[in-house]
Amino acid sequence: MAKLKTKTAFLCSVCVDDFPKWNGQCPSCKEWGTLSEFKVPAKKNGRKHEPRETKSLTDVLTANSGERISTGLKEADRVLGGGILAGSLILLGGSPGVGKSTLALHIGSGINRKVLYISAEESEEQVALRARRLHVNPDQLFLSGENELDGIISHIDRIRPELVVIDSIQTVMNSGLESLPGSPSQIRDCGQRLLEVSKQKNVTILIVGHVTKDGTIAGPKMLEHMVDTVLYMEGDDRYDHRILRSAKNRFGATHEVGIFNMDENGLREVANPSEMFLAERSVNIPGTSIYPSLEGTRPILVEVQALVSNANFGTPQRNVNGFDYKRLGMLIAVLEKRLGLAMGTKDVFVNLVGGLRVDDPAADLSIICSVASSTMDKPIGEDVVLLGEVGLAGEVRSINRLEQRLLEAAALGFKKAVVPAASVNDKVKKIKIDLYPVKFVKEAFKILF
């Protein structure tokens, strides 16, 4: 490792001013005995600023075709807004073992261009073993275990790849800084340098990032601001499917999802996720209903299951998977107050089958009806889908993109849809599904039970 260049300075603990020399009294705030020594990283390799030229927008438009490079995975292309845009900086986050390196390797071989894969986290042999398992095309893939930023940049200059994968940003370091790899200052500095490289050399850089306990990418939030696209890979140990979500995209729609199945050969695309999520659907059992969710621009049908039973002790339990816990509490209160179902002594369990997590008020009607169905022990018809936001007065409020959701339901053979009256328009009426527009939850109950 290069020798760290640092200089000594003295920091006042009161006014936080720094000085090159020690003094008994702080020259700034005049407090006594407050200066202590600290090390300042040397200036970054004495890099000189080179002013950039100014260009006319017409010239830039002519020179840049806005070419999208396909990743070879349709699901990933969709999330990226139609493929990778040359010269963009992409951040891919996800919990440990979810499949970030796997996806990065699939993309690296799928784009069929020269790729430099920096595996600072794993040895080249480990990456090669994974590549063999995934049966990826090794022809244009170059590997390096380099973890020093200047080293990585010199590899980029030498190999001139079109895509660079940095796996992961937490293991890359700028040896000009004193802090350890993975520290906020290292991540910020390395992110900034990689941004410069991607824009100046028009090379796409895919940065893999670890996530913290609360699910956000570890390190300064600034990293997410710097990059063009932020992707998150989600998955649940209990299921084989993985969901790729875009949380930010300067060149495409956000909250778009791609769905994959993970097996020993890596990630396989799931062309029809609704079929996958409904594969083991329970029919004619009280407490289940179908809700057409919308993930990005993509409708996915999800089975909502509820189980209501008598609470044995004190406070009844409320448990939910895949939906907001507090919102479930609100829906139970609406059931109690507006629909006259006594829920105070009942345990309520709600599960969105398949490990999908939704943050969509349109799921309310399906959830409240599933809970009521289990409470009353009356099943909901197997060919019905339910949609609508439920308000505190027990009203069913309008939702977005009803047409898209119903098209998916009709395509999968559903015959009836209970929907908010306010969302029905001419386009929706043309869909081959019987519409039951409702204004209140109690009207939905009359139709269903």
Ligand SMILES: Nc1ncnc2c1ncn2[C@@H]1O[C@H](COP(=O)(O)OP(=O)(O)OP(=O)(O)O)[C@@H](O)[C@H]1O
């Ligand atoms: N032989 C195998 N068969 C099936 N699945 C496998 C096999 N080997 C690995 N996997 C899957 O791949 C996952 C690890 O993938 P990968 O290394 O890409 O994840 P990662 O997100 O990069 O992890 P890390 O955070 O450790 O870097 C494992 O959790 C497992 O699900």
Ligand SMILES: [Mg+2]
């Ligand atoms: Mg990894």
